[in-house]
Amino acid sequence: MTGPLFPQGGPNMGQPAPRYEGRAKVTGEARYPSDVRLPRTAHACLHLSRIGRGTIRGFDLTAARAVHGVIDILTHETVGDAIRQTPAIYQGGYTSDSLLPLGSAEIAHWGQPIAMVVAETYEAAREAAQRIVVTTAPHPSPAVDINAPGAETRALEPMMVQAGDFDAAYAAGPIRIDARYTTPAQHQNPMELFATQCVWEGDRLTVHEPSQYVNSVKFGLAEQLGVPADNIRVISTHVGGAFGAKGFLTQRTALVAIAARRLGRPVKLVATREQGFTVSGYRAETRQHVQLAATRDGRLTALRHEGWELTSRADTVAMGGASMTTRLYACPNILGRVNTVAADRSTPGFMRAPGEVPYGFALETALDELADRLGMDPVELRRVNDTQTEPVGGLPYTSRSLMRCFDVAAATFGWSGRSPRPGSMREGDWLIGWGCASAYYPAQAGNSAARVRLTADGTAHVASAGHELGQGMTTMMAQVAAEELGVPLERVTVSLGDSDLPPAVVNGGSAGTASVASAIMIACDAIRARLGVPRDAPYAALRAAVAASGLAFVEELGEARAHGRSPESLPDMYRGRALPLGGVELPDRVQFAMGAQFVELRIHRWTREIRVRRAVGAFAAGRIINPRTSHSQLLGGMIWGIGSALHEHTDIDQRNAAYTNANLADYLVPVHADISEIQAILVSEEDRLVNQAGVKGVGEIGVVGVAAAISNAVFHATGRRLRDLPIKLEHLL
Numbered sequence: 001m002t003g004p005l006f007p008q009g010g011p012n013m014g015q016p017a018p019r020y021e022g023r024a025k026v027t028g029e030a031r032y033p034s035d036v037r038l039p040r041t042a043h044a045c046l047h048l049s050r051i052g053r054g055t056i057r058g059f060d061l062t063a064a065r066a067v068h069g070v071i072d073i074l075t076h077e078t079v080g081d082a083i084r085q086t087p088a089i090y091q092g093g094y095t096s097d098s099l100l101p102l103g104s105a106e107i108a109h110w111g112q113p114i115a116m117v118v119a120e121t122y123e124a125a126r127e128a129a130q131r132i133v134v135t136t137a138p139h140p141s142p143a144v145d146i147n148a149p150g151a152e153t154r155a156l157e158p159m160m161v162q163a164g165d166f167d168a169a170y171a172a173g174p175i176r177i178d179a180r181y182t183t184p185a186q187h188q189n190p191m192e193l194f195a196t197q198c199v200w201e202g203d204r205l206t207v208h209e210p211s212q213y214v215n216s217v218k219f220g221l222a223e224q225l226g227v228p229a230d231n232i233r234v235i236s237t238h239v240g241g242a243f244g245a246k247g248f249l250t251q252r253t254a255l256v257a258i259a260a261r262r263l264g265r266p267v268k269l270v271a272t273r274e275q276g277f278t279v280s281g282y283r284a285e286t287r288q289h290v291q292l293a294a295t296r297d298g299r300l301t302a303l304r305h306e307g308w309e310l311t312s313r314a315d316t317v318a319m320g321g322a323s324m325t326t327r328l329y330a331c332p333n334i335l336g337r338v339n340t341v342a343a344d345r346s347t348p349g350f351m352r353a354p355g356e357v358p359y360g361f362a363l364e365t366a367l368d369e370l371a372d373r374l375g376m377d378p379v380e381l382r383r384v385n386d387t388q389t390e391p392v393g394g395l396p397y398t399s400r401s402l403m404r405c406f407d408v409a410a411a412t413f414g415w416s417g418r419s420p421r422p423g424s425m426r427e428g429d430w431l432i433g434w435g436c437a438s439a440y441y442p443a444q445a446g447n448s449a450a451r452v453r454l455t456a457d458g459t460a461h462v463a464s465a466g467h468e469l470g471q472g473m474t475t476m477m478a479q480v481a482a483e484e485l486g487v488p489l490e491r492v493t494v495s496l497g498d499s500d501l502p503p504a505v506v507n508g509g510s511a512g513t514a515s516v517a518s519a520i521m522i523a524c525d526a527i528r529a530r531l532g533v534p535r536d537a538p539y540a541a542l543r544a545a546v547a548a549s550g551l552a553f554v555e556e557l558g559e560a561r562a563h564g565r566s567p568e569s570l571p572d573m574y575r576g577r578a579l580p581l582g583g584v585e586l587p588d589r590v591q592f593a594m595g596a597q598f599v600e601l602r603i604h605r606w607t608r609e610i611r612v613r614r615a616v617g618a619f620a621a622g623r624i625i626n627p628r629t630s631h632s633q634l635l636g637g638m639i640w641g642i643g644s645a646l647h648e649h650t651d652i653d654q655r656n657a658a659y660t661n662a663n664l665a666d667y668l669v670p671v672h673a674d675i676s677e678i679q680a681i682l683v684s685e686e687d688r689l690v691n692q693a694g695v696k697g698v699g700e701i702g703v704v705g706v707a708a709a710i711s712n713a714v715f716h717a718t719g720r721r722l723r724d725l726p727i728k729l730e731h732l733l
């Protein structure tokens with residue numbers, strides 16, 4: 001690591017304030033949902049199906065019940081109709097999949113919850129869960145993956161993108177690329193496990209659960225249990241990583257809630273690491289096909305990107321990255337298509353840059369192939385095809401700094417020293433490879449509210465149901481209020497992660513900061529307006545105005561409506577329906593954060609060992625409220641990108657779709673030895689259109705493009721073009 005540990009800021013950037021909750025976290029003081037201790041808690045353990053698709057014939061619970069301390073065992077036979085079927089998030093509901101928890105004898109996939117034991121201790125619950133005997137009738141040949149016979153392919157017509165005449169332009173193209181790519185299933189594996197604690201006090205339920213969206217848990221659970229939403233409170237003060245896996249209501253929560261109601265005691269469930277692989281969503285495997293045509297000077301004349309994404313039988317879920325990759329570069333003739341392939345698997349979901357990671361890998365690798373065929377520098381190829389309007393609808397980008405990112409990152413990396421011919425850079429027995437790729441992520445926002453209180457003693461308090469996932473939400477919320485009111489940062493306190501607070505967008509889609517910061521700004525404006533204090537007045541004037549008002553405090557609610565959402569949509573956020581919108585989904589414009597990724601790796605001439613030696617990324621994402629936490633997000637993303645390219649993939653048993661590496665020993669992620677020098681550069685950018693706060697978000701973009709930069713560097717080192725992730729040394733033997 002060279003240079004300062006974090007950037008000090010720059011134009012349109014705030015202060016690099018240290019993490020607000022950092023001390024609580026490093027001292028162990030921070031209470032994560034499973035740390036909350038409630039008196040008389042009973043402990044739950046799930047039993048998951050050990051077959052693929054099939055039917056339960058019966059349970060023998062004798063041995064399980066014999067375990068000392070077992071209190072209750074829930075199966076589909078005992079749950080009855082206590083849980084109601086509700087639609088999944090993809091159909092406008094709240095749940096991450098459509099399977100009714102313990103709803104029937106049917107098993108849809110390996111690892112489906114089919115029983116839950118409740119006992120006096122965690123150990124007793126776990127032992128009893130292991131002793132449950134299930135007689136099943138397995139389906140003879142479940143479809144285990146995207147290539148399995150029996151998996152059903154369906155074209156998603158609404159995701160089709162078309163401009164000009166692709167077929168004719170491709171046929172006439174002087175230079176053509178036609179290539180197919182695959183990306184594997186991957187699991188988020190947040191450090192904190194999937195936990196839920198439920199406690200009833202009379203008819204009021206409190207849920208402690210790590211979540212990116214407490215209101216999806218609250219309102220979804222209300223529908224599942226048939227209780228008024230007002231009776232449910234969901235608390236998620238700290239979240240130990242989420243990455244999309246804690247976005248929506250999963251099956252476990254209703255089970256814990258009804259167990260707690262049956263027992264009249266608090267019940268706590270912490271799913272094991274292995275169980276975590278099927279009790280929430282994951283990144284589905286994809287196949288992709290890219291065709292490009294270009295003039296001899298590198299102008300794209302035709303671009304086609306088609307993707308096939310694995311989904312479950314129960315839910316048609318697609319990340320649909322081709323609707324984005326077809327709008328990033330100037331090109332008159334475009335075809336984008338997305339297909340789902342339904343197999344006997346759990347429902348996939350969102351994982352950090354869900355569409356951008358796989359589809360960006362294919363497109364950015366194809367562009368590198370094109371640059372090589374043209375004998376053109378890959379940075380220059382992106383420059384020739386750079387655009388300020390998206391090519392399908394001709395809509396303007398609110399701002400786009402792709403080439404500034406390339407120029408900054410290339411200069412820092414020393415790209416001009418590259419010898420372009422593959423295999424031409426060597427150090428002893430090591431082949432050196434340099435590669436680059438674009439990064440992009442839609443700038444999104446969702447309707448959000450925040451309450452700001454300014455007290456006569458000169459302190460301020462900010463409250464919103466947004467979430468601290470480790471990304472820096474708490475710090476950001478304090479900073480925005482401090483900046484807007486002129487209150488010293490150390491005099492601002494924050495409440496978040498609680499469904500009793502003003503609602504915020506699901507903290508996904510890199511939309512949290514943009515949405516919640518906008519709401520805080522509106523609330524602060526209202527406070528100033530109410531006190532008759534102008535925007536540029538100092539803190540002392542504001543304090544004096546509160547004192548003169550005779551009030552103990554002034555408090556205002558800010559409600560920020562996302563661009564593209566109707567005024568009628570605002571009340572929806574009070575029903576757990578605030579989802580991000582942006583990118584290519586708007587009628588009048590497109591919004592993206594952009595970046596450039598550069599990688600140097602070395603590959604051993606004989607063993608083919610691949611080592612990433614250094615990575616440089618530069619990113620422009622509108623206003624950066626906190627350069628320190630933003631930088632940390634980007635670094636984390638880049639490191640994940642390296643893992644995503646070289647290490648991570650979920651292994652699927654071809655007999656029953658079991659995940660055979662469902663643990664952190666066999667599911668490989670980068671360790672310190674895999675990561676050497678990494679630089680994430682914040683490129684200053686101002687965007688007054690994107691939202692009130694001018695923020696585009698940096699939660700996901702850091703991971704995008706890294707895999708392509710690595711595959712492009714592998715090509716540069718070896719002359720071998722690898723189009724299947726993860727890249728392994730055996731692919732180079």
Ligand code: MOS
Nearest residue numbers: 244351352508509
């Ligand atoms: Mo992110 S995958 O939208 O939590």
